[in-house]
Amino acid sequence: MIITNTEEVTGKKIVKCLGVVSGSTVRAKHVGRDIMAGLKNIVGGELRGYTELLTEARDEAMERMQSQATQLGANAVVNVRFSTSSVAAGASEIYIYGTAVVIE
Secondary structure, three states: OEEOOOOOOOOOOEEEEEEEEEEEEEEEOOHHHHHHHHHHHHHOOOOHHHHHHHHHHHHHHHHHHHHHHHHHOOOEEEEEEEEEEEEEOOEEEEEEEEEEEEEO
């Protein structure tokens, strides 16, 4: 499946638009990551625990969107966008959406 943030796939023709598809996940921090993040805040640098958490969440949300597109019969998702939001103290949602299409 082709997944792109552009409105079309270069060299391909969209022959059918199947509608909006999406995927999301809500993830919470855990104590170990919070402690390490607190220490990193003192000395500076990348918060690797949070980077890993966000990467896992993004991948899971994308898999869910792709699964929804597959169920509709799509072979591509175009105009993909990501969004994040805080849903509770210490928990964030990653939301991805795009347009499921059939390309030839």
